[in-house]
Amino acid sequence: MNEPLSPELWDKWAAARVWAVARAPYLSGALLALDPIVVPGEIRRFPVDTAWHVYVGAKELERRSVPEVGFWLIHQTGHLLRDHARRYPGTNERLERRNWNLAADAEINDDLTDLPLPPDAITPARLELPEGWTAEQYHQALSVRVQEGDRLRDEQPVDCGSGCDGQPRPWQTDRPGLSATGARLTALDTARRIRERLDARDDIPAGWLRWADQVLEPTINWRRHLSTTIRHGLAQAAGRVDYTYRTPSRRAAALPGIVLPSLHRPAPSVTVLIDTSGSITEGMLGQALAEVTGVLRAVGVGRRKVTVISCDAQAYRPQTLARITDLRLGGGGGTDLRAGFEAAQASGPPPDLIIALTDGRTPWPDRPPTRSRVVVGLLDKGGQAPAWARTVQIGGE
Ligand SMILES: [Zn+2]
Structure with a gap:
């Protein structure tokens, strides 16, 4: 005291x-x-x-x-x-x-x-x-x-x-x-x-x-870990909000009686990048994808905000995820996720968050995307993910 x-x-x-x-x-x-x-x-x-x-x-x-x-x-x-x-x-x-x-x-x-x-x-x-x-x-x-x-x-x-x-x-x-x-x-x-x-x-x-x-x-529960990492990525994307409207605006002071529109930022957009090369097991991918969609739904990222790109040595046409069962996975050959990252950046405004589900047996872009945060769900212990991504090891429990 x-x-x-x-x-x-x-x-x-x-x-x-x-x-x-x-x-x-x-x-x-x-x-x-x-x-x-x-x-x-x-x-x-x-x-x-x-x-x-x-x-x-x-x-x-x-x-x-x-x-x-x-x-x-x-x-x-x-x-x-x-x-x-x-x-x-x-x-x-x-x-x-x-x-x-x-x-x-x-x-x-x-x-x-x-x-x-x-x-x-x-x-x-x-x-x-x-x-x-x-x-x-x-x-x-x-x-x-x-x-x-x-x-x-x-x-x-x-x-x-x-x-x-x-x-x-x-x-x-x-x-x-x-x-x-x-x-x-x-x-x-x-x-x-x-x-x-x-x-x-x-x-x-x-x-x-x-x-x-x-x-x-x-215990390290990968589901919980993946969920937390995605939520954190979304929170960071959401955190890039301009708070300046909170302080009294000089414009507002100069225009008494006029209500200025508040800044509006839509919910974060997400692209899920799926490695469909031959080495990925479908069961594990299905579990990881179910977890990802569950988290996105729970935090209120609507379906229209989620784009899915499957990728092996090339990227396939982006799809909007309505139901997991509707998803058609292209590919099955070798892997080059760099094509997927390029496609994610090329289709309209870059997403706030890219979630890549992969075995990691792929070349990666040298640098992170400038406008998107990246979470990697790694489906194989022997795979590699770049240091610039937040990585969650999938499986084991
Ligand atoms: Zn308290």
Whole structure:
């Protein structure tokens, strides 16, 4: 503590911790690992940093009820356990941080609906999005919305601290806190407790069970890895949005009373490049393709935004993907995916994302495409992908 709280507020803080442990006993170890730092001035919702300090604004503590403070403690612990800081895909730009914060909040609060939600808690419903998504999925959906001109302005500003996005805040303390190893052990211990309580038939929210499974069995699941990589590629494509319309426009100031159109950017376009050379097994390709189309559908990239080009030593006519079963795969000879990359760039405006499914036994372009990001799904362990692409090894599980 670098500034004393009044004894009454200190009691309230202690009561909130007890409330939180009673409501979420499976998180008790993590909740008790939080180290409070009192900060002067207006700081809302008890944000956290990655060293597990929790920042307590005296005014905020005074204003909130004990259950509300307890709720925010459980919530902030969620950011830390779910490793949102490491998962943050953006830069230190305020609006990017805000969108991620909304997305991460939706992921956490989705599992806290048994608790009394404070009115300013973000839920999937408040974002008009489905329940049960990951922060990455919510973030992608919000990014698309922002591109389409939605300023999400009805939401209150949210800031859960660097524990949510890894970007330091000016009000953070230099005091050492929990180390990365300590944080990892706390997460493992919490996951084990969740498993134990599951055996005892305690009521644990589904999202926390999934989380515990992932922490305790971090097997490399190629489906999940491919899905995450594609989502990340789309998020980056979506991130190349011009935010300048958010600041008051000088033109607007010069033309009072005239509403200027907001910048509009359509959903990302995707080209799937399929290596149909003889060495590719159809079963593996089918699985990879099913996963790709599933991810694209889940993030709302419409069919008309997806073009498929099959390629062996030459590229075949681009097709629009309606159903996987409609896809006619040309080819069967040797491979030169360079022809596919050329075709992807040649057919109209370059796609935001190219997903190449290949065994990697092909020459690659020397340089990445200038306008498109590239994800490679590698169907053969012996194959090669260029360093400029994000590569996922397909198969194995
Ligand atoms: Zn939060």
